[in-house]
Each structure stands twice: as structure tokens, then as C-alpha cells.
Amino acid sequence: MNINVNITVKIPKPILNIITSINNLGIYIHYPFCIKKCFYCDFYKTTTPQKYFEKKIIEEIKKMKEDLIKIGYQFSPVGTIYFGGGTPSLMPIHTLEKIINYINLEFETYKDIEITIEANPESINLTYLKNLKSIGINRISIGIQSFNIFGLRIMGRIHNPTDILQNIKIIQKCFDNYNLDFILLYPYQTIQSLKNDLKTIISITPPHLSFYMMDIDKKNLYPTTLINKIKKLHEQADKYYNLIIDQLSKTYEHYEISNFAINKLYCKHNIKYWYYGDYIGLGPSAVSKITINQNAYRIQNLPNNKKYTEKIDTNKQIEEKIMLGLRTKWGIIINNQQIKLNSFSNYNIQVLEILEKSRQTSEKFYI
Template structure:
């Protein structure tokens, strides 16, 4: 080892091992912006009515979605025979130019991740399945040409139910996607209307049936504590979801996020906190009885079907984010780098094609690393290994000993000689637990 390398490793916060690397790809367009959505999504209105426009896409609340791929990523076949969104409904959606921008963005980022293999890919939005299977095939072929992927790389596409052509999901599977995350949110048509969703309960069921036939693993997103929702209505929703025997289920409490329509025009009839807690307890019990175990605050999975992509987030792994508004966290031997891409799709395409996709970037300060690590790690029921904290932050355990002791004293956290994990109370009051680690 050269002198410069030795000096680098002796610096406070230097990393001796780089974490696993994931790739996040953001496709920003959707048919309608949901009133609770605070993602970087942009409405795109086709000339034909929304009800007749094939769709799929953004899972309601988040990047969680589930499952572990069951087979190796297939070679990228020609899929011109697969039905795609009719040209008249896709008119104006700049798929080709956006993919060109994504490839330019990726090429500009390569020096920061040179030689590293990608463990997982997540295509989120927006509504990624507004893009045709042929476009997703082109996108993934471009990624493979520029990045080395692990042989069993998990590749997820978010999809919303809707009137899609039969075999559309099979087209995405042939393009190389091996896990689907379906944003159902509810099987109650009245609740779907309140949430601003553009699909019906019947369309949701049809989409899940299609996913089951095309994929070895998939996730269903559901929301609870909806306006006017009763425990009986929630029970009907979760029973319907579990009837499909999903490998993974993500359950999200409806929250009123800033800069959303619900924040300025709150819906009526939201359940109170006690009712919401009762709903969560019911969901946990129903999932456990069905063989789906809670491994993260909002995620339940059968054995072997945890979401590898989101696990990498929660374990403070690295991720390169490309696409409008995408975020990155990249570890370098002497620093941790955060980046954000331009948010507005047209501006992003223009800038990315000029080699300037990032709107800003900054290093994560040493003082901020403990909280950033704990913010993610405490979402996992299994918690974290102390050795991983040191490996991923470059800091010793002394940086978090005081808040660890305080959290343990409050009954929010338990630990042994190797690891720490949130207690049941810590899971229930996760924000309080996380705040103890603020610098």
C-alpha cells in the first residue's frame, strides 16, 4: 500500500471497504398526480381519455416494494412482438430522448463508481410502466452495456394497475425486469376515488393476476388509515391482498406530506391515532398468520423474498440515482457524496445531454453520518451489526454510545455484544428512537 493510501485510511471517517452498490432509475411521468404524493412526479395527459389509456406505475408511497429475484437476469431478447401502449396514447411522451438522457447521465457518473458491480436496480416514478416494454428493454440494455451487474441482480419495476394490454407485464419480464411492485393501495373503489387513483378494484385484481403469471416474485402496496376507513374495511382489503399469496406486502400509513394537495385540502374522516394503531396491529397479525413476516417498519415478506434494493438503502449501502430528481449516495475512500439531479423533466433532459445532470452535490459531514446511518438501520427489525456501523460510516462505535444507552434505558432499543435492534416499543415510536441519534 502506498503512502498516500495509508494517509487516506488514517483520516477520520475514511472507509476501508466500499458498500454494495444499487442503481435507482427515475421515470417521472404519471397520468394523474395523486393528492398524497410528494414524489417528483409530473402529470402527462394523453389525448385519449385516461380510462382507456394503458398504464401501470408508481407505487403509492414509496420506494419500498418487495422481493428477492428467483432467477438470474435473462438475456435481453427482441420484444417487438409484445403489445405496447398504442402510439396514439403515448403521443408526446419522450421515451427515446429521456432514455438518451439517462444514458448520458450514467456515463457522466461512471468515474465515481468505476469497477463496482451493481447488486440491484429499481425503476421508480412517476409511473414507469407508462414506458413501453420495448423502451424498458432499451433502457436495461443500455445499463448492461455500461455497468457490470451481479449475475443475480434484482431488477424491479413499479407498476400501477389499470387497463393494460394482456401480456404487458410479460413484456417487462422479457426486457429483464424480474420483480414487480404493484401500487394497489386499496381494493375499495370508493377509497381509490378519494385517493385520486385512476384504477378500479377489478383492474387491481387483474394486474395482480397478470403479475403472478409473469413473475416469480412481486410486491403489493396497500395503504391504511384512509379517510373514513373502518377496521372492517381494512380487514377486507388485507384479506383480498393475502388471497393472492403475494411473496411481499408493503403497508403504508396515509400521511399528509407538505407540498401535496392533501396538505392544503385535508380529506375528511381520517382515523385518529388510536384507531390507526389498532389497524396496524391487525395488519401485523394478519400477515404473520399468512406467513409474511415483518422485517422492516412497512414491509412484510415470505422467506427469501425480502427487497434487496431497499435493504441496501436501510443498511446504508450506496446507490446511484439517475433520472429527474433522483438522489445518490456514493462512498469514496475519503468521503461520502450526496447528489441530486435536476427535478423538472425537460430541464433534466437538457442538462443530462450536456453532461450536467446534477443540480447539486455535497459531502456528508462526519457529524451527520451517525444519524444518517441510524435513520435507515433502525427501520429494520433485525437492527444492525456494530461492525457495519464502523464499516459504512468510517467512525468508531463511540460516536453513538451515548444515544444507544439512552435508547436502551427508554426501552426503545435492545443490544448484545454484536448488534442493536429496535424493540416492539421502538418500532411503534420509531421517530422518537431515531431522534435520539441527531447530533
């Protein structure tokens, strides 16, 4: 069965000012080193520092660019750079500066490029933050996880609530745009402890917040007894999320399932993921997604620095665009450009018919 259809995202008016982050290239750099492995984290990381990290990343940037040019990839200007991990704030300033300078040398970049670095409270101080600002980093995401000392310890975090509050004050001196990252449904978390966290959040009013549920997977280092407690909490996930929405709705815009912002200070880099934009991932375990002639490809860096490339079939592209677009408050829309699909499943046809009816009715499909 043949069906002509295209699922694209509607660029909503509220985010037209950050359209470059959707239509242009993002670069993600994974720094895998941590002082200590947290019990819940399933990202690739190591407690052994990687020597000559900037040299290896610069070599990878050069090689990746050469390889993509060979296969006909058309580079757009870079709109976002994101240093994730691991704990990238453990990188010396000169390392970060060399990487940023090399990206500026090799790629066309936007003047208002968003450059984000993830950090832990214990890994930053005023001097370091000022130096980050001086080399062009203009957004910082802090892994708070909780203001509750028991919660921090059961997650394996080494900072404490006092550290957090002191460092937030320091961050506010240097950055107008910053994010606080929280974990939900950790073992023994209660509604009351979440209420206390939200009360503290509101008293600080950071410009951006992220709340992510603790994953239950094979990489989790918790014993079975605690994993069972997490599973029980997952059964009450709606109660926890509804509390967050209720407490924050007067101050924050809930623009994505897990993300809240004030004054449209959305995470431009993450919007690229949700709206199926292109991005290059550098460093061990990083992922790239590129589009060539309407064909999407995913490139996976393995921990041993080998690469695995997968062409994303058209059905999968449709599914991913729907799934990712519906994470945001703006939703998705069926629009002009068409992709011809062969042997499309009945289930997917039904989904597309529903979306098409919504488009014909309102020209929007918001969730």
C-alpha cells in the same frame, strides 16, 4: 471531545444470500410521467410525456459514471436496478430494453441481478408483462393502494378492485416475485375497510407487501378538511399497524417496518437503502448516495435536471445508519472499522453508549 466509534450494520444470517444487494451498487431510474396525478403523492411527476427519455437517461448514465470516476469513486458490480416513478410501466418495452442494455454495457452486473419496475394496474396487460420478463425484469411492484373502491377514488386512483384482481392473476402467470403496495390512513379509511383489504390479501397471498402511511405535507393536494381527517387517523396509526401485523404474522415475515415477505423474497434494492449501501439515482428528482474513502455524499437531481451535491457529515452518517438499520428486524451493531468523530453531541454520545453496551452484552442489537 474525540471519540472513536463506528456504526455498521450486522449482516444477519437470514439475508446472507442477498449480501450483494447490500455491499454492491444499486441503480434507481425515475420516470416522472403519470396519466393522472394522485391527490396524496409527493414524488416529482408530470402528466406531460418526456420525449427521448431513454436517450436522456443513457446520456445521464454516461455523464454520472465519468464524473464519479474523476472524483475517485470505486464502482462495485450492480446488484439491483429499480424503475420507479411516476408510472414507469408506461414506458415502451424498447425504451426499457435500451436502458437495461446500456447499464449492462457500462457496468459489471451480477447474474442474479434484481430488476424491479413499478406499475399501476391499468397500465399492464399479459403481453406487456411477458415482454418485461423477456428483457430481464424479474420483479414488479403494483400500486394497489386499496381494494376499497371509495378509498381508491378519494386517493385519485383510476383503477377499480376488479381491475386489480384480474391483473394480479395475469402477474402471477409471469412473475414469481412481485409486490403489492398499499396506502394507510387515507381520508375516511376505517378499521373495517382495512380488515376487508387484509382478508383479500390473505386469499391472494402475494410474495411481498408494502404498507405506507399517507403523508401530510405541503405537496398534498387535499383540502384542509380532508387533511384534518388524515391527521386524526394518524393519531390511531398504531391500531392500524397492529391489525396488519396480527393478521399477517402467521403467513408473512415482517422484516421491515412497512414491508412483509414470504420465503425470504425481500426487496433487495430497498435493503440497500436501509443498510446504507451505495446507489445511483437517474432522472429528474432522483437521489444518489455514494461513499468515497469512508465519506458519504448525497447527490440530488433537481426537477430541472441540475444536480445538488451534499457531503454527509459523520454525525449525520451515524444518525442515518441508526435510523435506517432500526427499520429492519435485524437492527444494527457497532463493529470493527472506526470513524473518528470530533465535536460529537452529548445526545449522540449517550445513544452510542447504549448501543455499545448492547453489543458487549449480546453481540447484537435487534429491535
